[in-house]
Amino acid sequence: QQPVQSPQAVILREGEDAVINCSSSKALYSVHWYRQKHGEAPVFLMILLKGGEQKGHEKISASFNEKKQQSSLYLTASQLSYSGTYFCGTLRPGKLIFGQGTTLQVKP
Amino acid sequence: DVKVTQSSRYLVKRTGEKVFLECVQDMDHENMFWYRQDPGLGLRLIYFSYDVKMKEKGDIPEGYSVSREKKERFSLILESASTNQTSMYLCASSLQTANYGYTFGSGTRLTVV
Numbered sequence: 494q495q496p497v498q499s500p501q502a503v504i505l506r507e508g509e510d511a512v513i514n515c516s517s518s519k520a521l522y523s524v525h526w527y528r529q530k531h532g533e534a535p536v537f538l539m540i541l542l543k544g545g546e547q548k549g550h551e552k553i554s555a556s557f558n559e560k561k562q563q564s565s566l567y568l569t570a571s572q573l574s575y576s577g578t579y580f581c582g583t584l585r586p587g588k589l590i591f592g593q594g595t596t597l598q599v600k601p
Numbered sequence: 602d603v604k605v606t607q608s609s610r611y612l613v614k615r616t617g618e619k620v621f622l623e624c625v626q627d628m629d630h631e632n633m634f635w636y637r638q639d640p641g642l643g644l645r646l647i648y649f650s651y652d653v654k655m656k657e658k659g660d661i662p663e664g665y666s667v668s669r670e671k672k673e674r675f676s677l678i679l680e681s682a683s684t685n686q687t688s689m690y691l692c693a694s695s696l697q698t699a700n701y702g703y704t705f706g707s708g709t710r711l712t713v714v
Binding site: 495498523525527533534535536537539540542580582587588589590591592593594 | 605632634636641642643644645646649651657659660691700701702703704705706707708
């Protein structure tokens with residue numbers, strides 16, 4: 494079963510913050526985050542592992558809440574380059590199952 | 602720079618045709634995957650492979666098959682293309698270890714008419 498992402502879409506001004514959530518109905522062992530710009534391949538951002546470890550990539554960080562079966566992606570002081578579609582992926586035996594994506598648009 | 606290369610960026614095929622989508626990676630990755638991407642549905646896994654000549658069904662394998670004769674190459678086959686297979690197809694690869702990110706190709710936009 495696919496994880497559920499929220500919100501489906503976000504529009505921000507440069508410098509504003511955003512949070513994207515990823516929830517699973519099944520136990521989470523690790524969560525991947527990817528960003529896809531329009532017309533391009535999805536690009537790996539980070540992996541969150543079981544244990545609540547928080548990771549970072551530029552001004553983008555994420556958390557993993559095992560109890561809530563949820564991961565959240567935090568985009569701080571957003572830049573125009575952050576625009577794109579963000580996908581979370583939850584690991585099942587040998588494969589990643591992706592959410593439906595969250596489209597982020599950052600305006601000047 | 603490591604790469605996953607998909608042979609065609611755009612393809613237009615007729616209903617009933619047999620279609621081959623090719624994917625090659627140069628990273629010596631064990632795992633390879635085929636996803637399809639549709640608006641509002643995200644990326645859905647069609648098939649994946651852990652090793653040469655090995656394949657596993659993903660979540661939506663119906664109407665598709667795959668072939669992996671060499672470690673670097675993973676082919677997706679649409680046995681008899683149908684209009685509901687019009688989509689963006691993405692190939693990805695990764696190392697065997699679970700805690701490693703995927704590298705995606707740029708995708709093949711397939712239109713079946």
